[in-house]
Amino acid sequence: MKVIKLHIIILLVLIIAGCSGAPNSNTNKAEDGYRAWLRYEKVADSELLDQYRSKLSTVTLSGDSPTTEVIFDELQEALPGLLDAEVSIRKQGSSDLIIGTPESSDYIASADFEGSLSGAGDEGFLIEEIEGSVVVAANTDIGLLYGTFELLRKIQTHTDLDGISIESTPKVEYRMLNHWDNLGRLVERGYAGLSIWNWGTLPEYNDPRYTDYARLNASLGLNAVAVNNVNADPRMITDQFLEKLVTIAKALRPYGIKVFISINYQSPITVGGLKTADPLDPGVREWWKKKADEIYSLIPDFGGFLVKADSEGQPGPFAYGRDHAVGANVLAEAVAPHGGIVIWRAFVYSPEQSDRFREAYDEFVPLDGKFNENVILQTKNGPIDFQPREPFSPLFGAMKNTNTMLELQITQEYFGFANHLAYQGTLFEEVLEADTYADGEGSSVGRVIDGEVFDYKHTGMAGVINIGNDRNWTGHPFVQSSWYAFGRLAWDYTLSAEDIADEWVRMTFTNDPAFVDPVREMMMDSREAGVNYRMPLGLTHLYAQGHHYGPAPWTANLPRPDWTAVYYHKADKNGIGFDRTKTGSNAIEQYKEPLRTMFSNVSTTPEKYLLWFHHVSWGHEMQSGRTLWEELVFKYYSGVEAVRNMQKQWQKMEGKIDEARFEYVKALLEIQERDAVRWRNSCVLYFQTFSEKPIPEGYEKPEHDLQYYIDQEQKAYVPDPRYNR
């Protein structure tokens, strides 16, 4: 009896020891996607594991700030899991891994680096192996945080650390997420639950989710967040909400993240009780100044204001006969004494114009040089609106004297919400690489927005983020990859979308090449698939009005023509496409040479942009030798085929990762296939009414007639009603 009892006690002690923060505790956590790419599972490669254990088991982390505290927490969370070993972290002495600034560590101050800290600025870092120690060095603790995350990424992606030597600095100043979160917690175009910001329990409750959100962002180098929708609720700048914002700012601060708010231009009236919001009215100017002072007294490192003005019904300076520059500058003056900035959106279009493509350029180029130097013009990647493919907005390269930043959309408003797999790293890369020719060849959008081409005072990149309170943050597990890619490219736009996808798969799932290679390939093909089954060859905006989920190329009669699909595709008996050459809206004149000449000619326009710029006859011969009609059909069908291939590939991944995520993605791919077929059939049958040509032999015939698909617009279930404003 006694012997048995003793055994039980020993067993219990072992079990308790095994659970209490012992090295491998991570493996017990459910794979629900919450940890995203910061999973810190044990390194599976035994040789590398030995190397990591020998190089990283003791850590010296110098410094004493809230940021070094969070570095400590991260290492404590990460290394025992990755190494499956005890790791000791201390403040002084020599170790395998040394982390510090010249100020906090004598060792760093006198170390003999290959690279140099002088170019690292406030956020950059060095990682080097010096005399057998891995060293992470930076000028600031935030730089150390970024360096630490980079080192962890190297371990997570199984990189050999022998002789490691990395020197890294961010290419743009503001690396920012824009939340389109309403104060009632619905998220405009958000498909992953309610807003992360629980205004009801703020300011008292600092939800640990805010910290995990900050960790994920900081791991990518993101450093700014606009917390609320650009269709802004004026209450955001009332005392009540500012007080709540203080808690959020406090949670994000150690991670180097500044908060911004979107403001409503009428606030001086709605919140301030003034009679006008005219930016030239002295009372209004005074009001904004006082408001800015108040915000900075609560949040000294507040980033500034993000503004959507005179666009889609949002108020702005036009009501007072003032232009965008005058409108922006009054806000800029108010935040300038505090080092704040104003991000003014270039997303404007009015129903009167004959071509929405032209509008932002026509509106803003005449104002170049009139904005204060702490204003940044935030421009969407394309001239219309985050479509599956757009040529780059000609505003990039046209604003020599106005800081201009790039706005991308991570949330999949036009890519099947959180139901479809559409890795957008490739889309982001496409625009960043596009050559504007603003200062001769090689003036890529990336080089424009990082201030190399025109020497901007402030630079940045913003991503409209999808996250919500869904356990896995983004709904579809693969939307995380676009968040990840956005962050990585915001840090360094020269990284490749493919390398980024590779990293993400390794960190999020496994380093097993039998999984990594095919899944990375699926991701790389996924955006093109989404273009092809929706709107190939330069078609655009064929969506059902409002929700933007399903197809409705037939949409014709709406109060605003530029919200209909026929406005964009202009299909008729002769052909299809929007003539933006001299015979049409001449929007191509907004591009620099040689692009203008290239886009003005059907034969030199890249086919992926063809119908963006030309109305082309159905019989036009394409590069493939097919007619335009046949090519269009071919593209629609290949889009569906690509989704079916993704399904086949994914099926082969069974057993290589956890069942929960495998099954979820599998089901989502089934939905995507169903939707892709509906898109294809709707568009092919509809355009056939103009081309009057048959679907060529060899393709599966649409299951139903066109009317059936038109009826689907009303009947088909739209996945999430929260697209609503």
Ligand code: GCW
């Ligand atoms: O794409 C459109 C969206 C709107 C959005 C707008 C914008 C925030 O459909 O929901 O409003 O763009 O970018 O302002």
